Amino acid sequence: MTSQIDPVCGVQVEQQNAAGLSEHQGTTYYFHSEECLSKFNQRPEQYAHKPDGAPAPVVPPGEENGRK
Ligand SMILES: [Zn+2]
Numbered sequence: 001m002t003s004q005i006d007p008v009c010g011v012q013v014e015q016q017n018a019a020g021l022s023e024h025q026g027t028t029y030y031f032h033s034e035e036c037l038s039k040f041n042q043r044p045e046q047y048a049h050k051p052d053g054a055p056a057p058v059v060p061p062g063e064e065n066g067r068k
Contacts, residue, residue: 001014001015001016002014002015003015004018004029004030006029006030006031006032006036007029007040007047007048008031008036008037008039008040008047009032009036011032013030013031013032015030017032018030018031018032019031019032019033019034019036019037020034020036020037021037022037022040022041022044024040024044024048025048027048029047029048
């Protein structure tokens with residue numbers, strides 16, 4: 001059996017018992033209820049995070065083009 005963490009409410013979800021799943025940026029997330037699934041689908045960026053808790057990489061403003 002494989003447990004996943006419901007990213008919305010943080011409870012453990014068995015894949016086989018999940019009420020729903022959603023894929024975001026190549027990662028599949030499992031949800032213990034349809035309510036959590038719909039919340040995730042509304043704001044996937046807010047709930048999706050890496051399992052190790054590393055913050056998402058952010059490019060500081062102005063770094064991309066540099067200055068002339
Ligand atoms: Zn949940």
